[in-house]
Amino acid sequence: MAEARVTGWQHGYAASGGERIYWExxxxxxxxxxxxxxxxxxxxxxxxxxxxxxxxxxxxxWDQRGYGNSTFTSDDWGIATGASDLSxxxxxxxxxxxxxxxxxxxxxxxxxxxWAVSNPERVLxxxxxxxxxxxxxxxxxxxxxxKPDDTDVQATLVDRRLGWTRSVGADFAARDPVxxxxxxxxxxVGNQRPxxxxxxxxxxxxxxxxxxxxxxxxxxxxxxxxxxxxxxxxAYVELAAHLPNATVETLPGAGHSPYFERPAExxxxxRRHVGRVGN
Numbered sequence: 001m002a003e004a005r006v007t008g009w010q011h012g013y014a015a016s017g018g019e020r021i022y023w024e025x026x027x028x029x030x031x032x033x034x035x036x037x038x039x040x041x042x043x044x045x046x047x048x049x050x051x052x053x054x055x056x057x058x059x060x061x062w063d064q065r066g067y068g069n070s071t072f073t074s075d076d077w078g079i080a081t082g083a084s085d086l087s088x089x090x091x092x093x094x095x096x097x098x099x100x101x102x103x104x105x106x107x108x109x110x111x112x113x114x115w116a117v118s119n120p121e122r123v124l125x126x127x128x129x130x131x132x133x134x135x136x137x138x139x140x141x142x143x144x145x146x147k148p149d150d151t152d153v154q155a156t157l158v159d160r161r162l163g164w165t166r167s168v169g170a171d172f173a174a175r176d177p178v179x180x181x182x183x184x185x186x187x188x189v190g191n192q193r194p195x196x197x198x199x200x201x202x203x204x205x206x207x208x209x210x211x212x213x214x215x216x217x218x219x220x221x222x223x224x225x226x227x228x229x230x231x232x233x234x235a236y237v238e239l240a241a242h243l244p245n246a247t248v249e250t251l252p253g254a255g256h257s258p259y260f261e262r263p264a265e266x267x268x269x270x271r272r273h274v275g276r277v278g279n
Contacts, residue, residue, distance in 0.1 A: 007055065013069075014062075016088035017076060022069035023062040023089045027053030030124070032101045032274065033060045035086065035108030037130075038199045039167040040257070041068030043186040047263035052270065060100075062089045064111070066193040077194050079206035082111035083118060101274050103127035105259060106230070110203055113142060117212035124277050126213075127221040127270060130228050130256055134235035135210060139242050142210055144203035146230055148196070169227045169255020183260055210242050220246040221273045225254030225261065249273075 009026040024042055025031075026049050034045055042061035053059040064082050066072030090096060099122045104112030109128040116123045136143030163177030165184050173180045213220065220243050224231035233250065240246040251258040251265050259266040 008053075008058070009049075010093075012092060014085070014088040014092035016065075016085045017081065018074045019065045019085070020071045021062060021065060021085045021089055023060060023093055024049065025058060025060045025093050026050075027055070027058040029054075029056040029058050030101060030274065031058045031060055031095055031098065032103060032270065033062075033086070033090070033095075033112075035062070035082070035102070035104035035112045036064065036067065037104075037106030037108045038196055039165075039187055040105065040183075040260075041186060041189055043068060043189060044183065044257070044260055048259060048267060048270075051263055051267045057274075060089070060093055060095075062086070063190065064108070067190040070190070072192040072194070077198065078202045079110050079114050079208075082108075083115040086111065086115050087119075098122070099124045101125045101127075101277075103129065103270065104131075105129045106131045106256070107199055107203060109133070110142070110144065110206075110208065113208040113213060114206070116216060116218075117208060120212075120216050120218075123216055123218045125218050125221070125274055126216065127223060127273055129221075129223040130225060130231045130258065132230040132232070133222075133239060134232065135239050135242055136207065140210060141207035142213065142239070143207050144200065145232070145235070146200055146203075148198070148200040148204070166229065166256065168257050168261055169225060169253070171227065171253065172255055172261045179260075183257070210239075214243050214245075216245065218245065219273065219276045221249060221269070222246055223249045223251065223258070223266075223269060225256060225258040226250050226252050227254065228256045228258075230256060247273075 011024040063070035132145040
């Protein structure tokens, strides 16, 4: 088997709102920018930067403030703040005015959606994965359905069982406790990260306009793992009905983190989605 080689790997920091926001990029060509969720950071997407980046695709990962290698000294955290940090990252990696393919996982999907509606002319495609999303207020806003005190999510941090986390599917954890432990290890990076209660409160307080999403000319992917405990399939179908350019894709056998559990299938889904542009 030929050795996989990722070219052009770089990393650095962007200055934003008094914070140092960490980023990595690899590959050359059309940029795919990935925004991580509340239970992860850039490390969790190692199978994307290695599996998607090549001489035709550039992958950019970054840590939201308080996560991974990014600082969190200002005590300013929110969805709009995350979108501003993303703009700073794009400036730092040389994509200040460039169009991008944008993907977000769970809470990162809300940050991606906020950035997209603020910069519609720069969005080639948008992928929103595995968030507890549903239309609210008569279909006017993209709502976040998990409450800040959700016990199932809080158990991720309280119940410290080795080789088990709600961030991946139960089948995956039973089948592959070693990689589940790896995911848990990634979650521990970044000792300044805000608690779930704060990030979820921000998600509920800062919904995104569905009309603005619907106005995007770019294709939108609403993706979820088949056994995701927070991404309701009926809500995704309802949400897609409000978005003329949206498609829904479910990855069989995966839980809340299909990008980590089934990376080959997730990467292939992203390549198909990105390939819709211009077709």
